Amino acid sequence: MTALLEIKNLQTEFKTEDGIVRAVDDVTLSVRAGEVLGLVGESGSGKTVTALSILRLIEKPGAIVGGSIRFDGRDVLALAEKDLTELRGDRISMIFQQPKVCLNPVLTVGQQIAEVFLRHRSMEKKDALDQSVELLRSVGIPSPETKVSAYPHELSGGQAQRVMIAIALALTPRILIADEPTTALDVTIQAQIIELLRKLCETTDTALIIVTHDLGVIAEIADRVAVMYAGQIVEEASVEELFDTPQHPYTVGLMQSMPTLGDRRQRLNMIPGSVPRPFHMPVGCRFSPRCRARVEHGLEKCLTDPPALTGETRKLRCWLEGKE
Ligand SMILES: Nc1ncnc2c1ncn2[C@@H]1O[C@H](COP(=O)(O)OP(=O)(O)O)[C@@H](O)[C@H]1O
Numbered sequence: 395m396t397a398l399l400e401i402k403n404l405q406t407e408f409k410t411e412d413g414i415v416r417a418v419d420d421v422t423l424s425v426r427a428g429e430v431l432g433l434v435g436e437s438g439s440g441k442t443v444t445a446l447s448i449l450r451l452i453e454k455p456g457a458i459v460g461g462s463i464r465f466d467g468r469d470v471l472a473l474a475e476k477d478l479t480e481l482r483g484d485r486i487s488m489i490f491q492q493p494k495v496c497l498n499p500v501l502t503v504g505q506q507i508a509e510v511f512l513r514h515r516s517m518e519k520k521d522a523l524d525q526s527v528e529l530l531r532s533v534g535i536p537s538p539e540t541k542v543s544a545y546p547h548e549l550s551g552g553q554a555q556r557v558m559i560a561i562a563l564a565l566t567p568r569i570l571i572a573d574e575p576t577t578a579l580d581v582t583i584q585a586q587i588i589e590l591l592r593k594l595c596e597t598t599d600t601a602l603i604i605v606t607h608d609l610g611v612i613a614e615i616a617d618r619v620a621v622m623y624a625g626q627i628v629e630e631a632s633v634e635e636l637f638d639t640p641q642h643p644y645t646v647g648l649m650q651s652m653p654t655l656g657d658r659r660q661r662l663n664m665i666p667g668s669v670p671r672p673f674h675m676p677v678g679c680r681f682s683p684r685c686r687a688r689v690e691h692g693l694e695k696c697l698t699d700p701p702a703l704t705g706e707t708r709k710l711r712c713w714l715e716g717k718e
């Protein structure tokens with residue numbers, strides 16, 4: 395099946411006072427219609443910058459400096475500003491970690507959903523508001539006829555995220571990008587929101603890119619997973635393959651640091667060390683300073699030569715490949 399979204403060798407950087415930060419360096423990813431792709435990695439690994447790059451939302455002094463993004467056969471990086479409006483919201487939409495920050499405090503929930511229809515579709519205001527009530531119902535907001543007139547501060551965190559999901563799915567996009575959509579919510583609500591996203595995307599055949607640092611979320615919802623480390627994809631596999639036989643030492647470390655199901659607050663066996671800082675990237679493999687497997691296998695090459703991402707359906711960026 396051909397990919398709906400195809401990202402090749404994407405590079406995104408920011409100019410800072412200290413120099414250039416390449417937040418995304420050589421990311422290759424594809425998404426098929428209707429599938430759920432999980433993008434996972436520790437904080438600072440470049441997940442959000444990748445997501446924003448897809449929608450061309452990187453603002454100066456940041457810029458996409460290399461690679462290509464194709465959506466539905468079109469070159470996203472070559473799109474004119476007016477075509478970007480259609481791409482964003484209409485074809486690909488995005489929800490973020492802090493739903494309340496994204497909602498406008500002075501407009502009612504209904505006004506904000508209706509606004510999407512009024513901007514992108516020719517529709518009477520009354521019809522747009524009626525549609526908003528239906529959307530609120532579909533995302534599980536109780537008494538949607540009343541809640542449509544509520545202001546954001548009258549909503550709980552979970553309700554606000556449901557409203558954001560309603561706005562994001564209002565125009566039935568082909569892809570929804572959800573960036574840490576449940577991180578700010580408490581655990582029971584998290585599970586409900588994940589289930590809602592899964593159900594809605596399945597019903598509308600919308601592909602979902604779920605961005606998270608939480609492998610538990612990935613296990614619940616994703617079909618395929620890409621693991622990101624220091625601006626690069628280090629492993630990609632189906633969710634079953636990844637959990638059954640993780641191959642990259644970083645993925646193995648992430649699995650071992652997964653909190654036990656009983657207590658999600660308890661983090662065990664954290665990977666020692668931290669994601670390298672942008673100006674101190676290791677010369678060879680970016681994970682080498684933290685990699686126990688390298689030491690165990692006596693791999694010198696890891697310290698001098700950066701490994702490439704190789705493989706077809708299952709991909710790996712590691713010199714260890716085939717050494718087991
Ligand atoms: N506007 C910016 N200016 C400078 N550096 C940035 C900017 N946005 C992100 N970065 C850097 O890019 C890297 C990746 O960030 P991000 O994509 O937000 O990580 P993640 O979402 O995986 O936590 C980080 O090192 C971060 O400091």
Ligand code: SF4
Binds near residue numbers: 681683693712714
């Ligand atoms: S290339 Fe070497 S250092 Fe990097 S993850 Fe693989 S074994 Fe570890």
Ligand SMILES: [Mg+2]
Binds near residue numbers: 441573574
């Ligand atoms: Mg992020």
